[in-house]
Amino acid sequence: MTLKDRRKALGYSQERFAALVGVDRTTVGRWDRGETEPQPEYRPKMAAVLRVGLVVLDALIKESSASPEPDTGSPSHDVYGPGEDDMIRREFLRVLAVAGAVAALSAEESDVVADAAVRDDAAGFLRMNEHLWQVYQLARSKASVRPVVTGQLTALNESLSDRPSPHGPRCVAAGDLFQLAGELAFDGNRYTDAAAAYSLAASASKEAGAFDLWACALVRHAYVEMAGGQYREAVGLLSVAERVAKRGDSSLSTRQWVAAVQAEAHAGLGHTPECEQALDQAETVLHLGAEAHNGGWLRFDGSRLAEERGARYVQLGQLDKAEDALHDALRQGALAKGQSFRRRGVVLVDLAAIGAKRQDADQMLTYATEALRLARQSSSGYVARRLQGLQAEIGSLVDDRRVAELGAEIAALSAS
Structure with missing residues (x-):
């Protein structure tokens, strides 16, 4: 080996x-x-x-x-090579650069397309993006959505290449779609691809002056940092996202989502007061109207507050408070009948982590086994990664044969 x-x-x-x-x-x-x-x-x-x-x-x-591996002259990638995703990103950056140059030219020097035509074109992409977000949320296996998202990105790049100016409305569509592409990469544990997609989403959103869209791209990028345990870097990103969101629409839940993710970053650093303050700020989403989120690139509606608070208490070691909040999250999900396999799986992993921290093998096994089942059904790399993180909490429980068998199943799932 x-x-x-x-x-x-x-x-x-x-x-x-x-x-x-x-x-x-x-x-x-x-x-x-x-x-x-x-x-x-x-x-x-x-x-x-x-x-x-x-x-x-x-x-x-x-x-x-x-037994050295042959050098193919290209970087090593675990799952996907640079391939089509990388080509799409490079093409978008080229188009964005050309569009910026063309926009800077005088009307006599540039071939300007009618605003109405561009708005109609962008509106079509935004409608398709909205549909793709819905498909993504409903899909049991997130990876199954990847081909159609790739196709949509290719079509958007072609549209930008054909008519590079004015480009603002279509940059909004790009800022939206690259966030979805990043979500797919993140769920598949392809952090480099996810970070690249979120960076492009932020650039496109900034170009269009879409502050809420821009802030959400920065928030998603912060998740990549936290996945690698880089909580201080995440706090820095979220601080920028907070400032950008303040320039956006106060009737949207962008600022509350930023706060919810800031709570996670502060909990990762063990900063209890800052975490509690951020959670309280996130809960102000409940005072917003029904139009506070769009169900696509902005989905923070308050329905996850219990699981967010429970997860933060797990990070901070406040196990009794965490357990109460997480059980509330499971009950709310059962009543709403809308909790995805991924969301439910993460709550179960957190409950299993509480059992592991208490050195309660039965509690840990009950919840981790169910989370493992959901991870297999949904092919969610995110739930698999959370289960992998559970391994570090097992400690002396590894001497229990049942726990050792579960650990082997988690390792096999993660490897696949």
Whole structure:
């Protein structure tokens, strides 16, 4: 077995493993291919992350060096290569640059299209985007939506290439659609692709002067940072998102969503007062009207407040308060009959984490087993990743045969 084999068996992407060890993803790629060996200062942390002793780690490193992967001349990617996604992003950046240049030219120097035609074109894309968000939310397997989103991005790029100016209305459509593309990548644990999509969404939204759309792109980018344990970086991003949202529409729930995610980042840093303050700010969404969200790129409507608060209390170690809030979330989801497999799975993982922290094997197994079932049914990489994180909480429970078997099932799910 090589380093790469062990890493993937535990469900770690190159990005996640790099974040845990404290190196760049490209360094992990070189270790995977046997091109270089880890320096001694990284080995104790690697051994802990891979759950092996230093002797076994040394054997994995030697096996990797003895069986190097062929150098294809291109970067290593765990799931998807740069391929079509990367080409779409490069094309959009080229079109955006051309559009900006054309817009700066005088009317005599540029071929300006009628505003009405552009608005009609953009409206068509926005209607399709709205439909795709609905499909995404209802889809049991999020990955099944990827081909049609890719097709929509290609069509939007072609539209921008054909008529690069004026480009504001279609940049709104791009800022919307790239956020959906980022969601798909994030759910599949492709953090680099997700970050790239959210960055493009922010750029397009800024170009269009769509402040709420722009703020939401920054919020989603913060989730990528938190997935890698980079909570301080997430706080910085969210601070910018907060300032951008203040320039947006106060009747929308953008500011409340920013606050909800700020609570998560502060909880990750152990900042209880800041977390509580942000949660209270998020709850002001309940005072907004029915049109506070659009069900697409902005979906924060207050229905997740219980699960958000419960999850934050888990992070902060306030287990009794967390358990009450999470059970409320499950009850609310059952009554509404609209809680997705992904959302329910995350609540169950948090309840399992409470059992693990209490060293209560029965509680941990009850909730984790159900979450594992939902992760398999939905093919959600996000729920699988949350289950993988549960492994770090198990501690002495690993001596329980049932817990060990569950850990093997989680590892197999993450690897697949």
